[in-house]
Amino acid sequence: MDFTLSSEQQMIVETVRAFAVKELYPFEDEVERDDSVRPELRRQIIERSRELGLFAANMPEEHGGAGLDNLSLALLSRELGRASMALQWIVARPSNILQACVGDQVETYLRPTCRGERLECLALTEPGAGSDLRAMTTRAVRDGGDFVINGQKHFISNGTEADYVILFTVTGEEDTPRGKSKKMTAFLVDMGTPGFEHRRGPSCVSHKGYHQAELFFSDCRISENQILGEEHKGFDVANVWLGATRLEVAAMCIGRAQRALEMSVEWAAQRKQFGQTIGRFQGVSFKLADMATQIAAAELLTLHAAWKLDQGTMTDMDAAMAKLHASEMLAMVTDEAIQIFGGMGLMDSMPLERFWRDARVERIYDGTSEIQRHIISRSLLRAQGG
Ligand SMILES: Cc1cc2nc3c(=O)[nH]c(=O)nc-3n(C[C@H](O)[C@H](O)[C@H](O)COP(=O)(O)OP(=O)(O)OC[C@H]3O[C@@H](n4cnc5c(N)ncnc54)[C@H](O)[C@@H]3O)c2cc1C
The missing domain is CATH 1.10.540.10 (Acyl-CoA dehydrogenase/oxidase, N-terminal domain)
Incomplete structure (x- = not known):
């Protein structure tokens, strides 16, 4: 290799x-x-x-x-x-x-x-449907060549800045071996369409300046030409996207962790206590070793999954492992970085407290750590008929 x-x-x-x-x-x-x-x-x-x-x-x-x-x-x-x-x-x-x-x-x-002339946001999550997207209730009902949308979304990144939303809605139901299942359709809906309101949501502790919005649809009428992909095939469209996005989250976690590690190594090499640099204490140097090892492992998982995506062989489990490990690694690395800096690490004169706050959301959005573990364990068990 x-x-x-x-x-x-x-x-x-x-x-x-x-x-x-x-x-x-x-x-x-x-x-x-x-x-x-x-x-x-x-x-x-x-x-x-x-x-x-x-x-x-x-x-x-x-x-x-x-x-x-x-x-x-x-x-x-x-x-x-x-x-x-x-x-x-x-x-x-x-x-x-x-x-x-x-x-x-x-x-x-x-x-x-x-070209950067228009900005999209993507709306799946609802107050009653987070990890369980099939619990979605925002509904688009066909009316001739139009659809009429009613419902609500929340936690939508850039929802106040965007020019349009890629909106996921329920458009029907089907019988499956496990009972009734909702059929979803994705639409492209412009901001300003009558019956579509949005407002900024609560402030988030992570990623200041990157805001989330709540979207409200009340008899919002749009044309069938605004369907993205095929009617009732919204989940297929989402699945194409979700794997690549998880790799992107994993890759961003690695970059931030590398920056935190570089700062930590520099600090440990020059900060003196008890007459020597703190990097000479094993209690500090072993943290650096663990941070570097976990970053390298996350990087291998992520780049390998990306390579497999290019070969057309990436599985859901590959993307889930990369996202799970990279986001949990970032939490550990930013926390240890603060420990190495001591009190200074918590001061807003340094970016570390920001890295630490920002790390928190990575284990939640684009599928929580528990959902990633669910995907990985399901793949393992299914192979054994479990
Ligand atoms: C900053 C931010 C930006 C976001 N941006 C977007 C966006 O642009 N578009 C969008 O559509 N969404 C967005 N989201 C939503 C995000 O994807 C959801 O928050 C996430 O999927 C989790 O859903 P939830 O918050 O409703 O938690 P829940 O699904 O209610 O989960 C609560 C807890 O239960 C656990 N849990 C749930 N089901 C299981 C299970 N089967 N097994 C084990 N544990 C389980 C979860 O892991 C979690 O710990 C964003 C969220 C945040 C915080």
Whole structure:
């Protein structure tokens, strides 16, 4: 097995690392303080990342993206993940799901999103349907060539900033061997459509400046032309997207953990107590060893899964293992980093307390750790008929 990066991949790593350091790090404190990103700063990040060919890196070149393979994309996300979420997500990797756009949808949604002119958000979660998406109750009822939508979504990232939502709704029911099951359909719904309201949700402890919204649909009428993918095939569309997104979360966790480790090593090598640098105490140096080992393990799982995705062989279990381990590793690494820094680690003059707060959400969104364990154990047991 050859683990060497190609010269193009090496260049991606170096370019994105330099971009994060120069274009994102300097604004992290401002975003944390204001809990928002200035519109001019947002435009500047879009422009600079487009100049470097980093914008919409996951999307095909024919639609204006960079057309990167999944392994290169994981490397890009790892490097961007070093920076604050509110800033790094602006270097958009639009939902893969948009590749299901057809006809007019391509010019109305897909291509403007790849150019940074329009922004999407993606709405699955509801107050009564989190891990259990089949408990969804937001319903779209066909009325001739239209659909009428009623229901509510919450925790929708960028829901207040977005121009449109990729909305998942219930559109029917079917009999399965395990009883009745809901049929889902995905739609593209513009903000401002009558009957569609949104508002900012509660503040989150993680990722300041990256907000979540609540969406409300009350007799919201849209055309059948706004179906994304096929009617009743919403779960199929979502499944195409979920695996790749989990790898992206895993890759971003690795980048942030590497930054926390680098800071910790530097601190342990220069901070003195009892007449020597604290890195000379095994109580500190062994933490560094564990942090580095766990990061390396998460990286191997993630890059391997991304490579398998490129070969068309990635399983749900591969993506689940990468997301599970990388997000739990980040929690451990950021916590230990704070321990190594002592009181200084908790002060907001350093980014560590932010990394620690930001790490918390990674074990919850895009499938909680328990759901990832469920996917992994189900795959193991099913193979034995269990
Ligand atoms: C900051 C943030 C951004 C988000 N962005 C988006 C977004 O853009 N779009 C979107 O649609 N959603 C988004 N979400 C929602 C996110 O995906 C859900 O929060 C997540 O899937 C968990 O759902 P829940 O919060 O309702 O928790 P629940 O599903 O209520 O889970 C509560 C607890 O029960 C456990 N649990 C549930 N079922 C099982 C089971 N079968 N076995 C074992 N344990 C179980 C969970 O692991 C968890 O510990 C976001 C959430 C956050 C916090």
